[in-house]
Every structure is written in structure tokens, then in C-alpha cells.
Amino acid sequence: MKTKKVLSIVLSLVFAFVLFGAHMLFAEKEEERPYLIGVSIWADSGPLSKKVISNLRYAADVLGAEVEVAVDGFKPDNQVSNIENLIARGCDAVMICNCTDAVVPKFVKLADESKVPLALYFRKINDPEIKAYAESSPYFIGNVHEDEVAVGYSLGKALAAKGCKNAVIINYNKGDTTAENRYVGYKKAFAETGINLLGEQWDILDAEKAANTAERFIAAFPEIDAIAVGGGGGGPLSGTIRAVKNHNKVGQIHITASDFGPDIENSLKNQEVAAMSGGHWTDPFFTFILLYNYVDGHPLSDKVETITMQPIYLTSVSDAQDYTKWCMDEPPYNEEEIKNMTVKHNKGFTLSDLRRIAAAFSLEDVMERHK
Amino acid sequence: MRKMRGIKKIIPYLGLIMIIILFSALTQGSLITFRNLKLIFNQAVVLIIACIGVTFVMSQGSLDLSQGSLLGISGAMAATFAALNTTLSLPMALLTGIAVGLINGSLLAFFKIPSFIITLCVLFILRGLTVIATHSGSIPIPFEMLELDSYQIKVPLLVTIIVIACYFFNYTKIGKSMRAIGSGEVSARYSGVPVERMKILAYLVSGVLCGLCGWLNVVRTGAADSKTGLLFELDILTALVLGGMPLTGGSSAKFHSAIIGGLMLAILSNGMVLVGIKAELQQAVKGVIFLLAVYLSFERESVVLIK
Amino acid sequence: MASTNGVMLQEEDVSLLRVDNINKTFVTTRALRDVKFEVEEGEIRGLVGENGSGKSTLASIISGIIYPDNGEMLKHGKSYEPGSLLDANRSKISIVVQEMATIDGLTVAANLFLGEEKLFKKFGFLNTSGMNKSSMKVLQRFGIENIKPDADISFLSFEDRKLVEFAKALYVEPDLLIVDETTAALSQHGREILFREIERLKSKNRSVIFISHDLGEVIEHCDHITIMKDGEIVDTVTTGSLKERALKELMVGRELQQSYYREDTEAFYSDDVVLGVSDLTLEGSYYNISFELHRGEVLGIGGLTNCGMHLLGKTLFGLESASSGTIEVVKRKKVITNYVEAIANGIGYLPKNRDQEGLMLLSSIKDNICLPSLSKIQRNTFISPRKERELAESGTRQLNIKMSSINQFCLYLSGGNKQKVTLSKWLVRDSDILILDCPTRGIDVAVKASIYSLMQELKVKGKSIIMISEELQELIGVSDRIIVLKDGRIKRIFSRRKDLTEEEIIHYMI
């Protein structure tokens, strides 16, 4: 009994020492260190997220900064925790691809409280109230996004060009702004070109689920000749392709997809995919540039800015070869170009320059600059 | 034998200290900066409160796996009703918790189906309801409610809950009866413990506290989402086992398991992020630690199945 | 076996089992000290001693269930070190343990052949019907064919479960069978089966170690009796003309009073009725039971083990609901329908199946004793640890429970001391009405005596006791009235009188 008490006292003392004693030992050091940009991302595996991360790391290297990556699985609680953790880790700025508009106010609040700038990538705030709330904050810098309605619309048109008449849509999270906007674009294109939308399925984020869903659609609708894959980072596309192959319907069922799959060239060559949009992993890069300039003391704007960019569309094998060569094997923006996007290295750089660069991004653009 | 048990008693404390020291060293101290400690507290509050609820259930040798979805549905209820009137949100979350607790408890008490099966089914059902309630997306809450996510509210709340729950667990007939059920349901009944009533009560406590957690969580993230609370039940189970809670319950179930375990898991998660361990690896690390904790705390004498 | 002197000598050398200088310590309890012990071929050896004297520990060591700290064992002169019970079985030593050893949820057959399933494996599958057939044969051989091999063992009565264990131990065809405190769980019929088989073993020149607190039984059946006290062997005596009283004194180590039953020979209790039972029926178990229990009365209930008296006990405590009829606590005009009400109205119940119903084995003695009394010691919901401790200490002192502390788990108590804990929790609660089902099962003579005098004390204080028992002597010895049940119906109610004999009661029992 007695020894137990003594033991517990000793333990509490040790505990107290560990908490406070060690705290003193390791007291926060205030020294020169590179800028640290925190990135919360849905995963650190999968083709899209991997490319996003490596591209950001490359840019950070070039600029002598660092990125800190935290994975959130697109779960709201994790996203909030990640932002908290990244801020606590000492990040000078944080960027996130929010899973829903609804969590943005909390991010903004965290940013305000700790006076750390925040920006979004791949996202646009649809909800006007939340948008207004975010824009009222001094620490919300802005967001970069693709014109997702246009993406859906162009891919829908591509299906029509193949002569499709009966389509289904396999999309990822309902409530996700990007997914919803692509969906709107597809529907618009379908309506204009007279394609019937036979069915839709949401919340598909991985290859397995996508394959099952596609199989069910093919079984339910024999007349099906088009499957639009809304996104999800490449996994859903490969699952859908697998299902179509299993049913020996390659060439009869045309697939369009946002987010490139793992083997772009072959899937185009074998006519497994009619058209794809992708390459938008450069989007977070522009968010990064926005934040870098802000942290470096040269904010590109004193307002909340939204930058819109276009993804790359691939419809042929040669497109795919070019894409691999110029965008995957080499960075789409080289050292000099990246440096020139910062006020630090390029005094006269402005927001409109950045907007122009982002808007111009395309396969041709990259090839032209680097050829 | 007795010595072993003595050591087992302090393993959770040792584990906590070791984790703190390890991660302090690995992060060059950033784990234990005041700012980060505040953060850990913030992230641990919900976990600890939920663990406290489940402690009552586990002391009877039962499990409550419905918590993850309960967190989701009570959050969804809170957010839905907050849109009508912010003062409705907390009562609605608590009511949801109470209702689910009653259902779990009654099913266990009267149909005599093993608790992990019942609560697993309830987990699935509630997840479905959560997806429906959030239209498989998410529901925002009014911005002003974000202000409720403050230490001024959470610290006193947590302390009050700990004090009250600890009192009931250790110093009242209720707590002792519950542990008696874990030690031997039949003999507890033969000693006059109203077994059915106690089972329902335990799930009620677990439910209402989880309902509270659902509300806290919504206030923290600003939204109720269809995915909110996914795998939360496993976090709770891991935390409790890390804290030394025996899966069989009974007289060796200790109240401090909830707090120690909750802190340990929160520090572990936070520390692994700070150190920059890959997400997949983090899951694996948690799994290994869970296994280790179960191994260390397993009472070989009491090879009783979970009721 | 006829033998010359020379052969005798040789036989001495190679006695069936020889235990040499065995020691065993559990944490702080020295359960065995330098135990030396020999069993010859063809003998029935009695092993007696007070509760906690180390009998079961010795038996467990011989049968490989636990290991000694040091010392050695020889079987037929060869070193014998069983690593497990199965190991011991292979060396032809088997045991019927004191506690319940069958496993709930398995069938009788599966329990019988636990560990031997490979005998019935066919292409990797268990041949259940083959196993059931073999079981049937085994059960038939012991005259307990009323037990069905494919029945789930948890639905069997306590006695039948014990008999299954016994059959399992015999199936090994042991050279040495150990029977630890088993008769206390058996009715007359069960005991007859048991002793018949024991005599049969002896006739085949096999040996038996027989542990019991029923000294009369020990004297009747054993050739030699070894007496243990505090972990040591005090003496081994040849039964011959040994009297029970002499054996008792050897065992307790002091002189005993003449008789441990109450002295008076007439029923004596108040006219106030405390418990009124009217027309109680539980289909398939007992029918139209009506009686009144008075203040200060000890009411015995006797009969064959399956006459319904055990279930009647449970019903009186509200654990079973009767098909019809009422149980009323007269003073409070309260009809009892469940156990929570029963306890609240001052009824206490000591179940027969101690390890499963009476005790939480993995809880401390303190927790066990205090559990029914929590509402008594709480003050505005608060239960002070000091009060709990005091309550438990007073309970353990009253019954002289042998333990290392009140925080010890009940699992580690000797059988008799477990029984005392079960009794203690109702004593400390100060219940008005005690229903005791086989209260002295497995308790040594000294404690038995103190329990009887305790019952007497309670009676004088105005408490009422219903004692269900299979021991007629005990019933006659302490009851004011005895209700005899047969096939679930009251056959006769005897009032206490001087010349009441067992025969008279048995006459109504069967």
C-alpha cells in the first residue's frame, strides 16, 4: 500500500519534470530558418497526390523553403487537426484542399488566431456566406482552382464527339465542390448534345469501388456507351477501365476522366479512355507561390485572390507521349521560371503575371517554353 | 503472480512517460512546447470524454463499438438543429446519445446477443443514418458557434466530467456493481446486482457522453460530415487498452485508463505527425502498439469471452 | 495379494507413488512444507485436514496441474514429473478436482474426451457421432446413462457435472485416482456410484487418494488416513478401529466438544410468521409448495438432489419465477417477484454452485463480501473505502477465513475458505431471512461447528433460516422443522424431536 503511494508520487514528479523541465531544456529556438509551408493533403500515396507533393518539394527546393506534409484522408476532424498541428509545428503558412466548404470557417478561425496565412488549392468556395466569412479574414490569402464546370463540359463534349448516347457518371464525394462542379459541367454538355444520363454514383474514391460500380452499371444498362469518371485521383479510373475490359466492351463504352490514371499512354492507345483531363497538380504550386510571396513579405495582393487555371486535356496517344515527356519527366516550370514568380528574385512580378501564367498553362504552353 | 500484477498496474504510466520522452527527443522538444500541449489537450478532450463513457461499458466486460457512428449522427443532429436555433444543438446531440445508449443497452440486456455484435450492427446503421442526415456531404454550423470551441469551456467541462465519473466509478454502488458484473455476471446477480438495469445504464452513460463528444466535435470542426467519427470507436478501444483497461472488464478495470489512454493516444498521434511519419505507417504503428498493450494487459487467468 | 516378507520389503521400495520433501509457496502463503507421502498399490488413502491445510495443493501437484517449488516424486520407483494434467493421465494418474472442471458450452461427450479428440478424428474432421457413442458406453459403464452425451453440459445439474468429471477420470483407467472433496457435491445416489467404483479400483490393485471433510465417510472407506495441518503432514494412521472423534481431534489438534449440533431437542421459535409461501409451483420442478417460516426458526428442506429443493431455494430468492403461487415477506406485506426485491426485503441466499454463482473469483475477498451490503454502507451514494474495509474485516474475522489479505483474489483461496466468503457476505449484511443451500459443503469440522453455533446465535437473535441440505444428519442436527420433498411435492414435515432418525426421513424421501 505504502510503496504504491510512494511510487505514484515519484511517478508524478518524474512526469512533472518531463513536462516542464524538458520544456525549458528545449525552449523554442528563435533562429534563422527556411520558410516552412504546411500542406494538408488527402493522401500521400496515389498518382495525383504524389505528384502534387513532389512538385511542391521541387519548388520549395528551388526557393530555399521547406514543405511539411500532413495527411487528412478528406475527413473534417483530421483536416482541422492537421491545420492545428501544422501551425503548432511552426509552419509559416498553410495550404489545404478542403473536403467541404463547411470546414473553411474553422480553418480561417485557426489562421486568424495564430496569425498564420492560409490558402486553398484545387478549391473554390461555392457557399456565398462562407465565402464572405473567409474573405473578411486578414489571414485568408486566396485559392487556386480549375474551372471545373468547364472540365466537365469539355469532357462531356468529347463523349458526344465519339457518338455516345447513353452515359453514367461515377463521381467522388458528394458535397465536394470540385466533384459537384464537374458534374454540373457534364450535365450541361449532355443536355446540349442529347446524351441520356442513365445513372450516377457518388462517394467513389478507390479502384475497387469504382470497378464494382461500373460492373453494376454495365449489367443494369446494356445500352450504356459512356462512363464519366468525375475524379478521385486516378484510382477510380483504373477500376472503371478494368470493369469495361472484363466485359469486353473496350471501344464500345467510352470513358472520360478527370485526374490521370497510372498508364495514360496505353489507355489512350487501346481506346480504353476517350479523353482525360489532368495535370492540374500544378494548381497547388500556384497556391504555394501565393503563400511564398506573402511569407517573404511581398504579398502579391492585399485582397483575397482567386486564381483560375485550366487542366491539360489528352485525347490522343501523341498527346500522352508529349505530356509524359514535358510534364512528368521534367518539371513544367524550371528553376528560373519558378524564381521569376517571386518578388524576391523578380522585383516587378505582380499578381496579374501569376494569373496570366496560370491561365496559360497547357501542354502546348509547356512544350513551347521548354522546347 | 502478484508481482506481475503490480507491474501491470504501472505499465500505462510508464508507457505514457516513455512516449512523452521519446517524442520530446525526436521532435527536439516541440512536442512539449506550451502551444503544442494545448493542442494535444484540444485533440484529446473528445477522446478522453468518450473513453470515460466506454469505461463504464468495458468494466462490465462488454464493448461499445457504435461510438464512431454515434459521434457522426449526434454531430449531424447538432448541426441540423443548430441551423434552426443554436441553443437546440447541444440538447439534440445529447438526446441522440441517450437514445442510442438505451437501444444498445436494452438489446444487450434483453436479447442476450454479444455486445460487440449488437454495437457493430448499430455502428453500421448509424453510419447509414449519418450519411442520410448529411446528404452524404456535410452540414455547416452557424459561424458564431465556432466561438464555443474554447478552453474556457472545455477545461472546466472535462474536469467536471472526470470528477463526477470517477466518483461514480470508484465510490458508489453503481460503479462497484458494474465491475462486479465484469467479474462474474452470475454471481453479481446472485449478490443482488440488478444486472439488466446496470447494463442499460452503462450504455446510457457511454451514449450520452458520446453525444456530448459529437457536439464538441461539430463545434470544433465547424461542420458535421458524413465521415465524421469514422474509426473513432477503434481509437477509443486502443486508448483504453493502452491505458490498461482489461478487455474482460471486472475488478481490474480502472478509471484512470480512460485518461491515461486518451492522453497517450493523442500524444502518440500528434508526435508521429510532428516527427513526420507516413500516414499508412502511423496506422501500422498504432496497430502494433495496440497489440502490445493487449498482450501486456491480458489476464490469462480470466479467459472469459467478451460478453 | 498374498506376499512373503521379502516381497513386502521390495514393495515398500517401489511403492506406487512416493512424494519427497515437496514445498510449495504462493506469494506469501506456504501451502506445503517438506511434505513426505507414500501411497501403496491397492490402498485407499484418506487425506484430511482443516480448510487451507494444503490438501488440494498436494493433489494438484501430484496430478500435474501445478508444479512444486522443489522436492521430487517417484512413481513405481521411477522419477515422475508431470508437466500437465494430460501428462499425469498418461502416467495413469487422474483426478476429480474440488472445483467445477467441466467447460460450459461443450457437450457432455466433448467434455469427456477433452484433449483426446484425436481418437475421433477422421480425415481431419471430428467424428461427433462416434464420440457420442463412445461416451454413451463410458456413461453406461458407470451407471449414469441418464446423462445424454450430446447435451450441453451447462444444462446439467451440479451433481451430474461432477459425475461426468468422475467418469472422465476413470476413463483413463488410473493406477492412482485422486478424489478431492467431491462427495460434498453428490447426493446419496452419486456417492454410491462413486464408492462402488472406488472399491472396484481397489479390487484391481489400483489406488485412490480420497479427500473429504466427511470424516465418517473417510473412516468407512479408507485403509489409511493421512492428516495435514498448515501445509505439513501431521500423521498417517491405520483406520482399523479409529473413531471419528479421535480423528477430528488429530485434525484440529485440540479436544473438541461432545457434539457440534444444537443441544436442545425441541422446536423453538416465535409465532410471528416472517415469510409466507403459498401454493408455489414451477412446472417440471416442484408443485404446490406452501409453508410458513417463523421468526427465529431454522427450517430444513431435505430430499433427493433432484427433488426440486435447489430450484425452490432460487425461487424463494426471486432468481427463478414460479409458474404460480406467491412468496410474501409478511412483516412488510411485500410479495417477492425478483432478487432485487428479495435482497431489499432482507433475504439472503447462499447458492450451492459456489464458483459460478456464489463468488466472483477474479475479485478480492473484500469486493465479494461487500457487494450485497453496498446499499447498507453507502451514505448519500458515497461508499467509503474505510467502511468497506471494516465490513470485510469483520466478516473474515467472524468466520476465521484463511487468507493473505482482504485484497486477495478469491480464486486463490482454498475451497473451504471460498465457501466461508460466500457465507460471510450474507452474514455481514445482517439479513433477516437466510436461504442456505448446502452451507457446509467442503467446510472442515471445526468451521462446521462454528457455523452451526453461528446459526444458533442468529436464531436467538430472531433471524430465520431456511437450510437446504442433502446431509440428513445436519438437517436433524440443526432444524426446528424439516420439510421433506419428493418429486417436487411436500411429503412430510417433521418437527424437531429427540428420537428423529435418518431412516424415518429417508422413508419419505424415496
Ligand SMILES: Nc1ncnc2c1ncn2[C@@H]1O[C@H](COP(=O)(O)OP(=O)(O)OP(=O)(O)O)[C@@H](O)[C@H]1O
Ligand atoms: N493459486 C494460489 N495462489 C495463492 N494462494 C493459494 C493458491 N492456491 C492455494 N493457495 C493457498 O494455499 C493454502 C492451501 O490451499 P489448499 O487449496 O491446498 O487447501 P485445502 O486443504 O484444499 O483446503 P479446503 O479444505 O478448504 O479445500 C491456502 O491458504 C490457500 O489460500
Ligand SMILES: [Mg+2]
Ligand atoms: Mg481443497
